[in-house]
Amino acid sequence: MTEEKVHEKFMVEALKQAQKAFDAGDVPVGAVVVYENRIIAKACNQMVLLKDPTAHAEIIALTQASETLSRQTENHRGSLEKATLYVTLEPCLMCAGALINTKCPHLVFGAHDPRAGACGSLYNAVQDDRLNHRLQVKHGILAEESRFLLKEFFRNLRKEQR
C-alpha cells in the first residue's frame, strides 16, 4: 500500500468520527491516533455533548492514546513518540499545543482552517524551532470530504437560527 493510501485509510476512520459528531449536533471533526500501524484511540468533537469548549476531537484522542500507551509500558509518562494523529480539520492553537506537549511526531490533517488553524494557516506552531518539539505535517488528505461535512453542519445551523 502506498503512503498516500495508508493516510487515506486512517483518514476514513477519522471522517467516521466526524460523522458521529455531526449526528450528535457537534461541529463535525474527528481524529484517530495510530501507533505501529494500528489505531489506539479515536474521538470526535464533544463540545456540545460535554458542554466543554476544550473537548476537541484531538485532545480527547491524544489523552486516550497517552493512557493506552502508559498502561502498556512501565515508567511511561504518556508521551506519544512514534504515533501519528489523523484529524479531519487543521488543529487549533490548543490542539497544536497538545501535540507539542505529548511529543507526537506526526500530524496528518484534512482541510485547512483559515479562521483558527495553528498548523499552517494562522500559525505554524507545530514547526516552531523555538519550542522543544516539532512535528512532520501532511495535509489535504480527504480534505473535500471533511469540508463537505463542515459546510453541511453550518448550513443546517444557520437554517435553525432563522
Add this chain to the structure above:
Amino acid sequence: MTEEKVHEKFMVEALKQAQKAFDAGDVPVGAVVVYENRIIAKACNQMVLLKDPTAHAEIIALTQASETLSRQTENHRGSLEKATLYVTLEPCLMCAGALINTKCPHLVFGAHDPRAGACGSLYNAVQDDRLNHRLQVKHGILAEESRFLLKEFFRNLRKEQR
C-alpha cells in the same frame, strides 16, 4: 481591597496548588478560576500523576469551571464569560488555546515562561486580533514565589538525575 490585593489573594490559592504539585513530584504550577469573586475551580499540574502530558493545571481548572457553570445554568455550553484564570506560570500554547476556546475574558499569571510561554513571551496568542476571542492579561503577581518553587523543583530533579 485594592485590585492588586485581590489578585494576590487569589494567586496565593494558585500557589498552594503549585505546592501540591511540587509535593507530588510534578512541575509546580497551580491555577484557580474565579467567578463573581469566588473560586469555582482549582487544580495543580498532574502530568506525572495521570501520566498525561496534557494534564496542565490550567486545562484541568478550566474544564472543572466549565462543568460547574454548566450545572448551574441551563442551556450553558460551558464557556467562561466573566471568569478569571489565575495561574502561577505563563500558559503554554495549549493552555492559551484553551483560554481562547472557553472565552475566558481575564488572565492573571505570575512568572513569565521564556521557553514556552504563549501569553507574551514566545507568542501572545491570547491577544491576537485574528482570533475570535481576546483576553485582558495581568502578569507579575507573586512571580518571585512562583519562580522559587519552580527553581527548587528543577534543582532537586537535577540532583536525582546525577
